[in-house]
Amino acid sequence: MKKAPFFAEIIQDFPKADAWWVTAEDxxxxxxxxxxxxxAEPAKGTVLLFPGRTEYIEKYAPTAGDFAKAGLATLAIDWxxxxxxxxxxxxxxxxxxxxxxDFQHDVQAALKAARNLDLPEPxxxxxxxxxxxxxxxxxxxxxxxxxxxxxxxxWGILISAPLRPVAWSIGWLSRLTGFSGKLAPNTSLTxxxxxxxxxxxxxxxxxxxxDLMAAQLNAQPDLSLGGPSINWLYEALSEMRTLSQMxxxxxxxxxxxxxxxxxxxxxxxxxxMAAWPNGALKIVTNSEHEVLMEDEERRTQFAADIAAHYxxxxxxxxxxxxx
Numbered sequence: 001m002k003k004a005p006f007f008a009e010i011i012q013d014f015p016k017a018d019a020w021w022v023t024a025e026d027x028x029x030x031x032x033x034x035x036x037x038x039x040a041e042p043a044k045g046t047v048l049l050f051p052g053r054t055e056y057i058e059k060y061a062p063t064a065g066d067f068a069k070a071g072l073a074t075l076a077i078d079w080x081x082x083x084x085x086x087x088x089x090x091x092x093x094x095x096x097x098x099x100x101x102d103f104q105h106d107v108q109a110a111l112k113a114a115r116n117l118d119l120p121e122p123x124x125x126x127x128x129x130x131x132x133x134x135x136x137x138x139x140x141x142x143x144x145x146x147x148x149x150x151x152x153x154x155w156g157i158l159i160s161a162p163l164r165p166v167a168w169s170i171g172w173l174s175r176l177t178g179f180s181g182k183l184a185p186n187t188s189l190t191x192x193x194x195x196x197x198x199x200x201x202x203x204x205x206x207x208x209x210x211d212l213m214a215a216q217l218n219a220q221p222d223l224s225l226g227g228p229s230i231n232w233l234y235e236a237l238s239e240m241r242t243l244s245q246m247x248x249x250x251x252x253x254x255x256x257x258x259x260x261x262x263x264x265x266x267x268x269x270x271x272x273m274a275a276w277p278n279g280a281l282k283i284v285t286n287s288e289h290e291v292l293m294e295d296e297e298r299r300t301q302f303a304a305d306i307a308a309h310y311x312x313x314x315x316x317x318x319x320x321x322x323x
Contacts, residue, residue, distance in 0.1 A: 001116060004031045005084065007058050007223075010216040014061035015068060017076075022113045024105035030085040031078040032113045033057040035064035037071050044311060046119040048110065048145065049076040050138075052129025052154070052290075053095055053232075054191065054225040056083035058216060063126075063292050066303030072124070072310070075114045079106055079134075081232075082225050089181050089229065093189040096181060096229040100239040103134045104141055111143070122146040124310040125251075128292065129264060130154045133239060139249040147313035149306045150255040152289045155272055156240055156265030171234025180231035187227025191217050194224075202262045202288055209293045244268065248276035252313040254306060255279070258287035 006019035017033040024030060037043050047067050049060055057076045064074035078085040080103070081096050088096045097103065114123065125148040127135030132153025139148060159167055174180040188195060193203070193213045204210055217224045228236075253276050257269050273281035284291045284298075292299050 001113060006033055007220050010219045011058050011061040015065040020113060022109045024109040026105050028080045028086045030080055030106050030109060031083055032110050033076050034117055034119060035068055035074045037068040043073040043120045044071040045122045045124055046073040046075055046114060047124045047126050049074050050127040050131030050135045052131050054082060056223045063303055066300050067307055070304055070307030072307055073119050075110060075119055077106060077110050079103060084222055093226040094183050094229050095225050096232050097235060100235040107138045122314055127153060136243055139251060140246060145251060146317060147252045147310045149309060151291045152261060152264055153269060154264045156268030158263060158265050167233060171230055174230040181229050184228050184230050184233045189226035191224045191226060203290045204288050204293045205286060206295045252278040254309045255281050256284055256291045258284050258289055258291050260288055263289045
């Protein structure tokens with residue numbers, strides 16, 4: 001693996017990581033980054049961190065730092081089509097994927113990288129938003145993790161009832177007319193944090209984190225991503241519908257949902273977690289979509305709780321094996 005850039009200058013005082021280029025089996029180049037605990041004792045495992053749409057590795061330096069305090073390493077991913085991984089359209093500001101299952105190539109490439117880097121097992125999964133959709137599919141595909149956690153997972157998208165059939169129709173027709181790579185209706189090429197108003201934003205209640213996200217994109221414009229392509233939307237809707245018809249995986253799962261969630265469908269999350277064996281759902285009060293980007297006190301506690309969830313799953317598994 002070859003070293004890749006890690007933009008340490010945009011993460012303030014949060015822990016720095018080493019980054020590498022890795023190539024998926026279909027030839028698409030993605031970026032991964034690894035954080036390791038600084039303590040003298042060996043790490044207790046590794047979190048495979050699956051970011052959401054528009055996100056990038058550096059954004060999760062605070063989360064990785066919190067996991068490190070609990071003795072866990074972290075491997076985060078720049079998915080194809082975002083961060084500084086290969087962009088798939090000439091207009092790099094449009095988020096695009098050909099097939100949603102293509103993200104599983106990225107998962108496998110990241111898993112291989114974790115092993116090549118000797119990141120310690122057991123492995124765990126945290127998926128945010130789109131990463132939660134990719135992560136749920138990865139669990140069904142056999143991702144070797146002991147436990148999973150999610151925040152605002154994209155198991156459904158909030159689209160008004162009248163517009164939902166329109167979204168399906170436009171997506172299907174775009175493939176016949178050659179417009180599948182065009183920007184989805186009612187979206188913008190400008191990243192949300194650069195044009196949105198903090199006062200009523202759908203991501204975070206914490207002004208410090210909001211300002212940091214905007215500053216990161218201003219400092220490194222290549223990380224910027226606007227709205228999705230029509231094809232991305234069609235593929236996402238198709239994948240979420242397929243996953244909704246599948247049973248919940250066997251791994252213990254802890255999911256966080258902001259009480260003012262306005263991006264993904266809260267009911268889909270509640271339904272999924274109600275049917276997940278060894279699953280728990282925590283509703284976070286006074287919170288938006290990105291619970292791990294809320295104020296420092298809360299996001300630190302969330303990461304500690306997630307780490308405790310992971311390690312409890314390992315302890316339970318060890319106890320069962322000993323019986």
